[in-house]
Amino acid sequence: MSGNPLFGLFAAWIGWAGGFLILYALQATGCRAGWDSHMIGAVSTLRLLLVATALTIVFVLLGLSWKARRNGPASPLARIGALANGAAILATLCFAGVLWLGMCA
Numbered sequence: 001m002s003g004n005p006l007f008g009l010f011a012a013w014i015g016w017a018g019g020f021l022i023l024y025a026l027q028a029t030g031c032r033a034g035w036d037s038h039m040i041g042a043v044s045t046l047r048l049l050l051v052a053t054a055l056t057i058v059f060v061l062l063g064l065s066w067k068a069r070r071n072g073p074a075s076p077l078a079r080i081g082a083l084a085n086g087a088a089i090l091a092t093l094c095f096a097g098v099l100w101l102g103m104c105a
Contacts, residue, residue: 008081012088019057
C-alpha cells in the first residue's frame, strides 16, 4: 500500500481470509438462529445476507488492490503485490457457493 510494498503483497490475502471468517461465522450464526427458514420472497434471509456480505468482501478487495496499484512504487515487489492481490480477488470465486449450495444441514 502507500509506502510499504511488503504490506501490499499480503493486504488482499489478509482481507480474503478475514472475509472468509466473516462468511463462515455469518453462516453458522444464521443456521443456529434459523434465518434459513425466514423467507424474503423466494430467497431465505440467510442467503441474502451471505450474498450481500460476499459482494461487499469482493468490493473491499478490489478497493485494496486499486489503492495498492495507485499508491505503490513501481518496484518489482509492488508489481508482485499487484499480482498477489489479483490472485486473492480470483480466490473469492469460492464465495460463489452462497448462491446455490445448501445453507444448513
